[in-house]
Amino acid sequence: METKSKPKIAVVDNAPALAEAAARRLIERVARTDRTAVCLTGGSSPQGLYRLLAEDPWRGEVPWDRVHWFVGDDRFVPETDALSNMGMARRLFLDRVRAPLQNVHPIATDANYPEGAARLYEDDLKAFYGADRLDPARPLFDLVLMGLGGDGHTASLFPNSPALNETSRWVLGIAKAGMEPFVPRVTLTFPALASTREMLFLVDTADKRGILSRVLSGEDLPAHRAYAEGDLVWLVVRAAAPEV
Ligand code: 6PG
Numbered sequence: 001m002e003t004k005s006k007p008k009i010a011v012v013d014n015a016p017a018l019a020e021a022a023a024r025r026l027i028e029r030v031a032r033t034d035r036t037a038v039c040l041t042g043g044s045s046p047q048g049l050y051r052l053l054a055e056d057p058w059r060g061e062v063p064w065d066r067v068h069w070f071v072g073d074d075r076f077v078p079e080t081d082a083l084s085n086m087g088m089a090r091r092l093f094l095d096r097v098r099a100p101l102q103n104v105h106p107i108a109t110d111a112n113y114p115e116g117a118a119r120l121y122e123d124d125l126k127a128f129y130g131a132d133r134l135d136p137a138r139p140l141f142d143l144v145l146m147g148l149g150g151d152g153h154t155a156s157l158f159p160n161s162p163a164l165n166e167t168s169r170w171v172l173g174i175a176k177a178g179m180e181p182f183v184p185r186v187t188l189t190f191p192a193l194a195s196t197r198e199m200l201f202l203v204d205t206a207d208k209r210g211i212l213s214r215v216l217s218g219e220d221l222p223a224h225r226a227y228a229e230g231d232l233v234w235l236v237v238r239a240a241a242p243e244v
Contacts, residue, residue, distance in 0.1 A: 007216070007232045011241045015204045018237055019048030022145075022202060025233075026053070027061045029143045029198055037068045037128065039144040039193070041155070042075070042085030045202040046145055050092035064099050068128065072144060073156040073187035074107040075177075076114045083181050084109065107171075107186045114173030114184045121186060122171040134170075134195045136229045141196035144228070148203055149179055152211055152221030155193060156185035164222055167191060190225060199228035206239035213242045 012018045026049070030036040040046065052058050071086050079087035086106040094104055105124055111117035126132055129140050146154050157163055158178025166172060170192035174185040193199065201223070203212055215223045216234070226232070 005228055005230065005232045007234055009216070009234045009236060009241070011236055011238055014237055014239075015048055018202060018204050018235055019052050021235055022046075022049040022200060023052045023058050025198070025200060025235075026143055027058070030063060030067050031061075033142065035066055035068065036142040037070060037140065039070045039072045039141045039188070039196070040085065040089050041072050041145040041147045041202070042088065043147040043149075045147045045204045047088070047092060048204065049145075049202070050089055054093040054096040059097055062097070064097055065103070067099075068103045068105060069094060069099065070105045070125070070141070071107060072146065072193055073185055074109055075181060076109050076117065076173075076184040076186060078109060079106060083183060109186070114175065114186050116173070117186045118169075118171040118173040122169065125170055125192065134191060136195075139195045139197050139229050140192065142198070144193050144196040144199045146193070146199060146201045146223075146226060148201060148208055148212060148215065148223050150208070150211055151179050152215055152219070152223050153178060154201070154223040154226055156187035157190065157222040157225075159222060161222075163187065163189065164225060190227065194227050194229055196228050197230035199226065199230070199232050201226075201234045201236075203234065203236040203240050205237070209240040209242075212236065212240055216242055 074085045075083045077083045108117045108120045166189040
């Protein structure tokens with residue numbers, strides 16, 4: 001397992017406080033450079049954050065013309081489908097704030113098959129980055145958001161999947177999801193997700209307490225394998241936080 005940076009755990013009182021803390025971290029990250037890149041996540045955990053970003057005062061603090069929005073994984077469905085991660089981000093904030101269209105980088109889930117979409121997204125990421133190889137000294141992303149699945153998966157990297165061991169590809173098609181919704185997926189790999197100044201896991205419900213404690217205690221689950229070239233932070237509601 002890669003252990004580039006030791007995880008920090010930040011505990012907050014509840015889900016609204018988690019959304020605010022995540023918004024503050026995001027705004028801090030995107031304020032630092034001219035062109036910034038944020039990698040979004042799906043599921044329910046980031047939804048409070050996404051809603052906040054469309055509201056004042058947060059909305060006014062994001063330099064929308066300078067931030068590029070990617071997604072760490074998506075379900076292989078049209079963006080209009082309720083299951084689409086990028087579709088959800090668009091509905092909750094990107095459309096509402098009128099983020100410049102050229103700054104939103106969805107996975108082409110209208111490609112013929114997930115692996116085709118993965119190749120296209122890898123090309124998009126390489127074009128944005130300006131090189132074919134990731135340089136640890138020059139991360140691809142400023143912030144990567146991550147969620148934790150009930151089985152310990154993160155992005156669409158499921159337990160026992162060969163995708164967990166990928167070291168050269170940036171993006172992969174996943175024919176079979178390990179958990180609901182059982183639709184094919186496209187996911188960034190660990191090395192691509194790790195190429196970030198900060199990786200921020202969001203854990204906003206008490207039902208994640210058991211799986212979170214397994215991940216943090218070192219069990220070989222996908223979320224435990226996630227690493228970051230920069231900071232690795234777990235933002236967790238108190239009800240899910242491990243005993244100290
Ligand atoms: C997806 C996600 C996935 C998610 C976890 C947690 O597309 O399903 O990106 O990795 O983050 O399953 O999901 P919840 O936030 O809904 O618990």
